[in-house]
Amino acid sequence: xxxxxxxxxxxxxxxxxxxxxxxxxxxxxxxxxxxxxxxxxxxxxxxxxxxxxxxxxxxxxxxxxxxxxxxxxxxxxxxxxxxxxxxxxxxxxxxxxxxxxxxxxxxxxxxxxxxxxxxxxxxxxxxxxxxxxxxxxxxxxxxxxxxxxxxxxxxxxxxxxxxxxxxxxxxxxxxxxxxxxxxxxxxxxxxxxxxxxxxxxxxxxxxxxxxxxxxxxxxxxxxxxxxxxxxxxxxxxxxxxxxxxxxxxxxxxxxxxxxxxxxxxxxxxxxxxxxxxxxxxxxxxxxxxxxxxxxxxxxxxxxxxxxxxxxxxxxxxxxxxxxxxxxxxxxxxxxxxxxxxxxxxxxxxxxxxxxxxxxxxxxxxxxxxxxxxxxxxxxxxxxxxxxxxxxxxxxxxxxxxxxxxxxxxxxxxxxxxxxxxxxxxxxxxxxxxxxxxxxxxxxxxxxxxxxxxxxxxxxxxxxxxxxxxxxxxxxxxxxxxxxxxxxxxxxxxxxxxxxxxxxxxxxxxxxxxxxxxxxxxxxxxxxxxxxxxxxxxxxxxxxxxxxxxxxxxxxxxxxxxxxxxxxxxxxxxxxxxxxxxxxxxxxxxxxxxxxxxxxxxxxxxxxxxxxxxxxxxxxxxxxxxxxxxxxxxxxxxxxxxxxxxxxxxxxxxxxxxxxxxxxxxxxxxxxxxxxxxxxxxxxxxxxxxxxxxxxxxxxxxxxxxxxxxxxxxxxxxxxxxxxxxxxxxxxxxxxxxxxxxxxxxxxxxxxxxxxxxxxxxxxxxxxxxxxxxxxxxxxxxxxxxxxxxxxxxxxxxxxxxxxxxxxxxxxxxxx
Ligand code: ANZ
Ligand code: ZN
Numbered sequence: 001x002x003x004x005x006x007x008x009x010x011x012x013x014x015x016x017x018x019x020x021x022x023x024x025x026x027x028x029x030x031x032x033x034x035x036x037x038x039x040x041x042x043x044x045x046x047x048x049x050x051x052x053x054x055x056x057x058x059x060x061x062x063x064x065x066x067x068x069x070x071x072x073x074x075x076x077x078x079x080x081x082x083x084x085x086x087x088x089x090x091x092x093x094x095x096x097x098x099x100x101x102x103x104x105x106x107x108x109x110x111x112x113x114x115x116x117x118x119x120x121x122x123x124x125x126x127x128x129x130x131x132x133x134x135x136x137x138x139x140x141x142x143x144x145x146x147x148x149x150x151x152x153x154x155x156x157x158x159x160x161x162x163x164x165x166x167x168x169x170x171x172x173x174x175x176x177x178x179x180x181x182x183x184x185x186x187x188x189x190x191x192x193x194x195x196x197x198x199x200x201x202x203x204x205x206x207x208x209x210x211x212x213x214x215x216x217x218x219x220x221x222x223x224x225x226x227x228x229x230x231x232x233x234x235x236x237x238x239x240x241x242x243x244x245x246x247x248x249x250x251x252x253x254x255x256x257x258x259x260x261x262x263x264x265x266x267x268x269x270x271x272x273x274x275x276x277x278x279x280x281x282x283x284x285x286x287x288x289x290x291x292x293x294x295x296x297x298x299x300x301x302x303x304x305x306x307x308x309x310x311x312x313x314x315x316x317x318x319x320x321x322x323x324x325x326x327x328x329x330x331x332x333x334x335x336x337x338x339x340x341x342x343x344x345x346x347x348x349x350x351x352x353x354x355x356x357x358x359x360x361x362x363x364x365x366x367x368x369x370x371x372x373x374x375x376x377x378x379x380x381x382x383x384x385x386x387x388x389x390x391x392x393x394x395x396x397x398x399x400x401x402x403x404x405x406x407x408x409x410x411x412x413x414x415x416x417x418x419x420x421x422x423x424x425x426x427x428x429x430x431x432x433x434x435x436x437x438x439x440x441x442x443x444x445x446x447x448x449x450x451x452x453x454x455x456x457x458x459x460x461x462x463x464x465x466x467x468x469x470x471x472x473x474x475x476x477x478x479x480x481x482x483x484x485x486x487x488x489x490x491x492x493x494x495x496x497x498x499x500x501x502x503x504x505x506x507x508x509x510x511x512x513x514x515x516x517x518x519x520x521x522x523x524x525x526x527x528x529x530x531x532x533x534x535x536x537x538x539x540x541x542x543x544x545x546x547x548x549x550x551x552x553x554x555x556x557x558x559x560x561x562x563x564x565x566x567x568x569x570x571x572x573x574x575x576x577x578x579x580x581x582x583x584x585x586x587x588x589x590x591x592x593x594x595x596x597x598x599x600x601x602x603x604x605x606x607x608x609x610x611x612x613x614x615x616x617x618x619x620x621x622x623x624x625x626x627x628x629x630x631x632x633x634x635x636x637x638x639x640x641x642x643x644x645x646x647x648x649x650x651x652x653x654x655x656x657x658x659x660x661x662x663x664x665x666x667x668x669x670x671x672x673x674x675x676x677x678x679x680x681x682x683x684x685x686x687x688x689x690x691x692x693x694x695x696x697x698x699x700x701x702x703x704x705x706x707x708x709x710x711x712x713x714x715x716x717x718x719x720x721x722x723x724x725x726x727x728x729x730x731x732x733x734x735x736x737x738x739x740x741x742x743x744x745x746x747x748x749x750x751x752x753x754x755x756x757x758x759x760x761x762x763x764x765x766x767x768x769x770x771x772x773x774x775x776x777x778x779x780x781x782x783x784x785x786x787x788x789x790x791x792x793x794x795x796x797x798x799x800x801x802x803x804x805x806x807x808x809x810x811x812x813x814x815x
Contacts (some may be wrong), residue, residue: 004653006617010724014116022738023075023118027539031072035194035543036063037522037582038123039559042080042514043104045089048111049599049619050607050637051591054704055550055624056238058631058686060589061119062548064720067118067682068744074543075118076525077103078125082133083514084162084178085194087445091478097445100129111609116723118740123528127447127517132524134468135534137450139566140439141461142573144451148194149439151459156438158186163479165190165439167513169558169789174291175391184293191440191449191510195565199223199432201579202564212586212632217558224433228415230335231426232390233258233312236320238700240269242312245334245431248341250413250422252404253470255339256352259304263331275308281327300349302328313425314339317406326351334431341385342395361386365400437562439513444477444486446511454498454505466560469507494815499755513700518559522546522581532672534575541577549582552590560585586684589633591625596636607637619722620646626686626721645690649725651697652718655706656729656796664707667751669699670714674747677717686721693718713745761792762812768795771811779805786811 017023036059040462041052045373056077063075080104081101089104105126125132143149157166159176165188170177176274186430195202203223206216228247235241239755243256260266262284273528274280279392283305287295294300304326311320328347329338342352343361352359359616364386386403390396399413413736422426440449448469462469472493477486486492487509498505520534526543527535567581592598600606612621623645629635634764673696680689700706712733719739730739759771769792771777771785787791802814 001654001657004650004725006096006649006725007614009728010613010618010803011722012114013727014066014113017118017738017740020282020502020738021122022740023120024122024270025074025076025120026072027542028072029542033074033543034063034066034548035074035546036066036548037075037525037546039273039549039555040078040080040518041085041108041520042085043101044085044502045093045104046601046606047104047107048609050609050612050625051197051599053115053609053621054591054625055110055552055588056112057115057625058684059548059550060687061622061626061681061720062684063118064723064740065678065744067740068716068719068742069678070743072413074123074525075120076123076125076528077112077117077119078123078520078521078525079108079127080521081126081515082446082512082517084164084253084441084443084445084671085514087443087477088162088178090445097477098128113623114610114613118723123525125521127521128788130468131531131711133517135445135524136447136512136520137462137467137469138464138534139520140512140516140711141450141464143193143466143569144461146379146569146573148197148569150192150194151189152192153187153189154192155185155187156190157183158188159183162443163481164442165438165440168435168517169437169515169561169748170513174293185217185288186483188442190438191451191508193437193439193565195561196432196434198565198568199225199434200430201568202434202561205564205568205580209580209585210583212553212587214559215553215556215585215587219561222434222561227428227430228334228431229421229426230429231315231384231421231424232338233315233321233339233362235323236311236313238270238273240266242266242337243335244337244339244431246339248344249409249411250402250416251344251362251401252339252420252424253408254316254341254360255314255316255321256358256360257322258312258730259326259329259338259340259351261306261329261331261336262325262327263511264325264336265323266337270307271308273307276305280307283325283327292332295330300328302326302347304328304351304355306355315426316420322357324351324355332435333433335377343390344395344397346395346397346775347502349390351434359387359390360404361390361396361415362398362402363398363674364403364407365396365398369775376685381452392419396669406561421600436796437565439516439599440510442485443479443485444471444474445513446513447471447516448487448679449510452496452498453508454501454503456503456803459508460498460500460505461773466499469577471511484617485511487511487700511715515559515562515605518569521561522549522563523570523576537577540700544576545578545580546582548583549585550588551585553587553798576728576759587632589629589631589635592629592634592636594637594639598789599637607639612639612642616642616646617724618648620723621651623648623690623721627690631684631686647723648694651701652722653725653729655697655700655711655714656732657703658700659711660705660707662707664700664703664705664710666696666699666703666706666710669696670710671749671751673718674713674745675752678744681720682784687795690721693721715739716742756806759808760810761786762796763792764813764815769794774810777808779803779807779811782811786813 016721023559038056038059048066062072067073086101089477090100136650146599159181161179161181175182229249230245232243233242244544271409304324305324310323312323327641340348342348342359349528402408421450448471450469454460469628494507496505523535570576595605597603673692715726727739757775758772761769798815800813805811
């Protein structure tokens with residue numbers, strides 16, 4: 001028998017599969033479908049490191065298993081190639097982004113094809129292809145038509161290094177997610193998508209998704225729903241009022257001052273009344289230099305300035321209350337103004353103590369108070385005693401019943417929210433933290449926004465038949481930093497005619513953000529060459545939604561929210577059949593470098609998959625990456641440990657020598673293995689699937705023979721994990737068609753013995769108890785369990801002289 005030559009085998013089969021178009025997706029309405037999707041990469045210049053393919057290996061195994069189980073599988077791949085990463089790379093290396101992207105794609109594809117993935121390459125897409133982004137532009141125009149894309153001049157996040165505006169989702173705290181620079185607020189004209197119209201549905205439908213709970217929770221937090229009330233506090237001797245947003249209208253009687261955000265529009269109107277304007281102005285100026293994130297920090301000392309000469313009226317009791325400006329109130333949330341209730345809110349409490357303001361308790365907790373203070377608080381509580389309690393223990397932020405609240409005394413806080421709001425003419429309101437999506441970038445490498453500005457008609461949509469608006473060639477594609485994109489310098493491109501009035505028009509020169517193309521790409525794979533629609537409706541109905549979507553958890557609140565938003569919009573305008581794009585999602589844990597850090601050129605700790613494929617083989621790499629640990633966990637790479645999977649495959653290679661006819665007494669373990677590998681793949685528990693295959697191999701080797709039917713079944717189980725070596729062994733058996741087209745083996749439930757056993761424990765010949773355990777528990781484990789069991793171990797007096805263990809049946813101890 002020749003030895004296992006991975007290099008020759010892998011090249012041979014990759015070529016053959018390619019020539020025979022083995023993985024081409026068939027349009028077959030008579031078969032059940034399964035759409036398995038990877039988050040597509042942006043083709044960076046550094047190429048793949050061994051961490052990248054982990055998710056792709058998993059989806060490949062999943063796809064192969066589904067194909068063998070009779071499903072019609074769609075498993076495509078493509079390139080997310082617009083946006084800052086690609087452009088920054090091009091700038092650094094002084095090549096045109098288009099050229100860089102082409103080169104990087106070729107490199108990525110070569111690396112991927114060495115690992116033996118079963119992608120249908122005829123469906124490859126590239127977001128920078130005009131035939132692709134024509135539809136990205138088309139969807140934008142549909143949103144524009146529906147009033148969901150609008151122009152705004154609100155100050156937005158500006159990265160002074162990337163020289164472009166950014167959406168909230170592009171920040172890591174208060175830094176640009178791309179380059180780590182602290183962002184500034186800058187007012188520039190921009191296009192914005194009204195994702196907030198979808199906030200409630202994006203939130204509600206999370207429940208219907210089969211996604212990891214952690215990702216669902218990040219989305220809930222990102223959307224950040226709060227139910228509360230808007231209430232107006234009038235300003236004394238003034239015809240304006242301050243509208244505040246609160247989630248606790250029940251505490252209105254305890255509101256002892258109000259606070260405006262430094263950016264609040266009233267500030268200007270009240271200017272003449274404010275006696276200490278210069279101090280206030282200085283404070284506003286300082287606040288504008290801080291980020292929202294810093295302003296919200298809990299541990300931070302609360303600062304603020306009293307607006308001297310301005311007094312507000314609490315509408316519930318007509319009490320006069322002072323007005324402050326303080327930066328812990330943000331302008332972008334609620335109404336940008338709050339009523340402060342220091343007795344029941346942490347931030348207000350900190351501020352009130354700082355400034356010596358009135359603290360008035362109006363909510364008494366029910367039970368669970370410090371027993372010492374029971375009397376102080378609960379026996380006829382007064383706002384004075386409650387306030388004392390609060391000064392001692394800090395604000396009470398829970399619910400309870402009201403005191404010192406006029407007609408609402410003794411009622412439950414939850415029950416009076418609406419009543420109090422109504423009494424003062426306020427309005428119950430729901431707010432979301434989610435902000436509209438800042439959708440324009442002042443950069444070159446993106447989809448042009450298909451709008452023409454006309455002095456007479458305003459912003460006008462480019463007619464559908466003129467799409468795509470192709471990104472023009474430009475001499476300098478460096479960002480300008482002027483708030484305009486480099487496209488603004490191409491007069492011949494900018495100047496055009498208005499589609500509505502035929503007068504002079506100017507093209508929009510901002511481009512779309514890098515998240516645009518990926519917000520709907522899952523739909524394009526369904527029908528990638530369609531030139532009249534982004535996808536044929538029947539095909540879309542058949543293939544959607546994506547059944548299994550796999551990618552990094554870092555996309556929890558970016559891509560995964562944007563794509564759900566676009567998909568829901570397309571559903572509303574009847575362009576797609578389902579309201580959610582990704583039914584099931586798994587997130588892939590990172591592969592870290594051997595030193596435990598992230599793999600990066602910067603740290604010089606990158607392991608290149610090409611080297612691993614060359615030395616150990618793609619099949620070994622695949623088995624190793626799946627065997628490293630639970631799929632969703634981060635694990636460190638370890639080149640030494642790759643020997644294990646390599647040896648495993650070498651042993652598999654030698655099995656061909658001990659294949660026999662007749663019985664092999666492997667039936668039970670074989671059926672158990674078929675059952676476990678199948679269900680583990682379905683559950684993304686690849687590590688335990690591999691370990692079961694290893695257990696089976698051990699049994700075969702002990703047995704020194706395997707009959708043909710068992711061997712066939714074993715090869716099929718291993719095929720998704722190690723497709724090349726299995727295909728070779730399959731061919732050596734005399735088969736002429738691919739193992740990957742074979743049906744998945746079925747197990748016979750009657751052949752499985754129960755997974756758990758009860759093992760009687762004999763001590764000096766007498767049964768003293770039973771150990772319930774998993775099948776195949778080892779002697780050591782049984783002994784450990786006996787020692788833990790008080791009822792059994794009390795019979796062990798003295799040393800154990802002898803142990804006889806009959807696996808799964810009996811253990812006998814002689815003392
Ligand atoms: C009075 C009050 C009393 C409040 C109390 C809380 C507890 P969430 O749940 O995050 O939505 N708030 C409102 N607008 C704000 C802004 N622009 N900047 C900073 N804080 C703001 O928080 C809503 C609560 O946060 C509101 O309810 C308000 O304080 C504050 F015992 O009003 B509350
Ligand atoms: Zn016009």
